[in-house]
Amino acid sequence: MNRVEGSSVYIGRVAELLPQLLTARRVIVITDSNVDRCHPSLISSYEHIVIGLGEQAKSFATLERVYTQLMDMYADRSTFILGIGGGVVTDITGFVATTYMRGVDFGFIPTTLLSQVDASVGGKNGVNVGGYKNMVGTFSQPQFVICDTTLLSTLPDREFRAGIAEIIKAAIIADSSLFAQLESTDFTQLRSNTSLLASVVEAALKVKIAIVSADEREKGLRRVLNLGHTIGHAIEKSSRVYNHGEAVAAGICCVADVAEKKAQLAAQDAERIRALCAHYDLNSQLPVPITQLLKAIRTDKKREGDSLHLIVPIAIGEVRDERLTFSEVEQLFAEN
Numbered sequence: 535m536n537r538v539e540g541s542s543v544y545i546g547r548v549a550e551l552l553p554q555l556l557t558a559r560r561v562i563v564i565t566d567s568n569v570d571r572c573h574p575s576l577i578s579s580y581e582h583i584v585i586g587l588g589e590q591a592k593s594f595a596t597l598e599r600v601y602t603q604l605m606d607m608y609a610d611r612s613t614f615i616l617g618i619g620g621g622v623v624t625d626i627t628g629f630v631a632t633t634y635m636r637g638v639d640f641g642f643i644p645t646t647l648l649s650q651v652d653a654s655v656g657g658k659n660g661v662n663v664g665g666y667k668n669m670v671g672t673f674s675q676p677q678f679v680i681c682d683t684t685l686l687s688t689l690p691d692r693e694f695r696a697g698i699a700e701i702i703k704a705a706i707i708a709d710s711s712l713f714a715q716l717e718s719t720d721f722t723q724l725r726s727n728t729s730l731l732a733s734v735v736e737a738a739l740k741v742k743i744a745i746v747s748a749d750e751r752e753k754g755l756r757r758v759l760n761l762g763h764t765i766g767h768a769i770e771k772s773s774r775v776y777n778h779g780e781a782v783a784a785g786i787c788c789v790a791d792v793a794e795k796k797a798q799l800a801a802q803d804a805e806r807i808r809a810l811c812a813h814y815d816l817n818s819q820l821p822v823p824i825t826q827l828l829k830a831i832r833t834d835k836k837r838e839g840d841s842l843h844l845i846v847p848i849a850i851g852e853v854r855d856e857r858l859t860f861s862e863v864e865q866l867f868a869e870n
């Protein structure tokens with residue numbers, strides 16, 4: 535079994551790994567309708583609950599429906615809950631499993647590139663409240679996560695690209711050879727070469743796992759994973775143009791620009807970051823004016839008093855966590 539060191543994350547085929555990892559007598563799968571349609575043989579072998587699609591499904595309404603269905607199915611504390619889907623499914627599954635009957639065991643089979651390298655790993659889950667993302671949730675680790683890159687063959691190109699943005703993020707944070715590997719391959723090769731994709735997924739997972747194991751509850755180090763997300767979340771909030779990964783890529787380019795102007799990041803490295811995003815057709819331009827984004831950042835419910843943490847790239851493979859007041863942030867981006 536290819537287990538990523540220091541974690542319960544496995545890379546390989548579901549058909550081989552699942553029978554070895556799943557020992558529970560009763561398993562109930564939570565998935566969404568796209569995954570149910572694209573992978574019918576995997577889903578239909580279990581009792582399952584299908585949730586709605588997209589970010590709107592990360593809601594209290596979904597939670598209530600899932601809890602009720604679990605009760606109707608007489609799920610008890612020995613029932614194992616298996617989330618099969620993208621980040622929306624794994625976030626809902628993690629929260630449901632942690633709270634249903636005060637907690638049951640659970641595992642994930644992430645089916646988007648983004649959820650394989652990011653959302654399913656790290657033990658965070660959550661739902662949105664009143665348009666604000668992930669305001670309610672828990673920290674709680676699944677028994678296992680199985681990343682099977684063959685499941686990604688049915689993923690639309692746009693969703694695949696969103697996952698690449700998070701891999702670029704991981705590379706900038708802590709893995710310059712992953713960055714170089716991404717430069718030397720391209721979208722088509724990554725989509726078509728399963729073993730190449732598995733090696734890239736593994737490298738990105740190693741970055742996330744190392745950071746998360748050092749700071750499981752996001753007291754400090756884990757914040758570096760928010761590279762590109764301050765601006766990225768503001769883009770998602772202010773415009774419906776970009777999906778999460780696309781917004782994060784634009785956010786990364788925006789902080790790289792600022793870091794370059796402040797001479798914190800070499801011009802050549804900033805250019806490599808912009809060029810890599812462009813190489814994967816990830817737009818480095820902001821789809822909404824920076825003033826509107828700054829307004830969204832100011833009203834962010836997760837802010838800490840009058841300041842926020844901005845993660846700044848200082849080299850390929852190295853970032854710095856800077857605590858700045860809103861006025862400093864505004865000044866920084868306004869000058870840009």
Ligand SMILES: NC(=O)c1ccc[n+]([C@@H]2O[C@H](COP(=O)([O-])OP(=O)(O)OC[C@H]3O[C@@H](n4cnc5c(N)ncnc54)[C@H](O)[C@@H]3O)[C@@H](O)[C@H]2O)c1
Binds near residue numbers: 588655657660
């Ligand atoms: N908990 C965390 O640490 C964490 C980290 C990052 C992101 N997230 C959350 O993850 C969510 C985004 O995840 P996502 O990008 O996976 O979105 P998603 O779950 O909405 O999936 C994207 C789309 O792909 C479809 N899909 C999934 N797998 C498929 C497959 N194999 N074939 C065809 N279609 C498929 C889905 O139905 C959906 O339409 C956000 O809500 C974000 O907040 C959580």
Ligand SMILES: [Zn+2]
Binds near residue numbers: 652700763778782
């Ligand atoms: Zn993200």
